[in-house]
Amino acid sequence: MLPPVHVSRGDAAAALTTAKHRLQGSFSVGGQEHFYLEGQIAIAQPQEMGQWLIHSSTQHPGEVQHWVAHALGIALHEVRVQTRRMGGGFGGKETQAGHLAVWAALAARKFGAAVKLRLDRDDDFMITGKRHPFDYDYEVGFDDEGLLCGLKVSMRVNCGFSADLSGPVADRAIFHVDNAYFLQDVSISSYRCKTHTQSHTAFRGFGGPQGMMVIETIMGDIARYLKRMLYKFAKITSTTQL
Numbered sequence: 001m002l003p004p005v006h007v008s009r010g011d012a013a014a015a016l017t018t019a020k021h022r023l024q025g026s027f028s029v030g031g032q033e034h035f036y037l038e039g040q041i042a043i044a045q046p047q048e049m050g051q052w053l054i055h056s057s058t059q060h061p062g063e064v065q066h067w068v069a070h071a072l073g074i075a076l077h078e079v080r081v082q083t084r085r086m087g088g089g090f091g092g093k094e095t096q097a098g099h100l101a102v103w104a105a106l107a108a109r110k111f112g113a114a115v116k117l118r119l120d121r122d123d124d125f126m127i128t129g130k131r132h133p134f135d136y137d138y139e140v141g142f143d144d145e146g147l148l149c150g151l152k153v154s155m156r157v158n159c160g161f162s163a164d165l166s167g168p169v170a171d172r173a174i175f176h177v178d179n180a181y182f183l184q185d186v187s188i189s190s191y192r193c194k195t196h197t198q199s200h201t202a203f204r205g206f207g208g209p210q211g212m213m214v215i216e217t218i219m220g221d222i223a224r225y226l227k228r229m230l231y232k233f234a235k236i237t238s239t240t241q242l
Contacts, residue, residue, distance in 0.1 A: 002192040010185030015150025019141025031130035038087020044104035058097035067098035091202030129201035160199035169207035176211030
């Protein structure tokens with residue numbers, strides 16, 4: 001869907017070669033539905049002098065203005081967008097609210113009357129994008145104390161059928177891979193994949209959770225490999241009076 005992005009620091013390959021312990025793994029994180037209480041909704045009203053008034057349940061009135069003006073072939077200042085309130089958004093109404101507004105505006109121009117469109121829940125689920133699902137592969141090197149010596153991570157992002165906000169979401173996932181840890185020698189590759197699903201979009205966290213999931217999963221795998229968690233649990237329970 002978009003060109004891959006590669007970010008590195010140090011020499012991850014060399015660090016992995018000299019690490020005392022090494023692990024490899026693959027895992028996936030699924031998408032998530034926004035499930036805002038109010039579905040996508042918009043009203044398009046023709047105004048005098050060829051201008052338009054759009055009422056939209058949107059997190060981004062400027063985006064709706066841009067989309068409608070582009071669809072109608074008019075200047076931005078000829079479209080006024082009002083957002084009275086939203087019945088929830090969580091990122092699902094940042095760009096994807098523009099669909100309803102454009103469809104309503106095109107219908108209103110065709111029929112010369114105000115048009116209101118609202119998606120019911122089933123159609124909303126089917127049409128609108130979700131949180132981006134991710135697939136991961138990793139190879140990590142570490143010492144007896146669990147200190148990371150080198151890390152390679154590959155992330156494959158399910159973008160859906162168009163780009164939408166997949167680029168910045170995938171970028172932020174890269175930036176959050178380190179989370180609360182320092183990665184001395186690291187190599188991260190991000191692949192933005194086109195699939196047959198809805199075009200996935202913004203969701204609260206905006207790629208951050210998908211990035212943090214990587215390092216937390218890896219640290220958990222390391223802890224289990226070194227039996228550090230089991231040791232601490234046994235030490236605590238052995239001195240606890242039940």
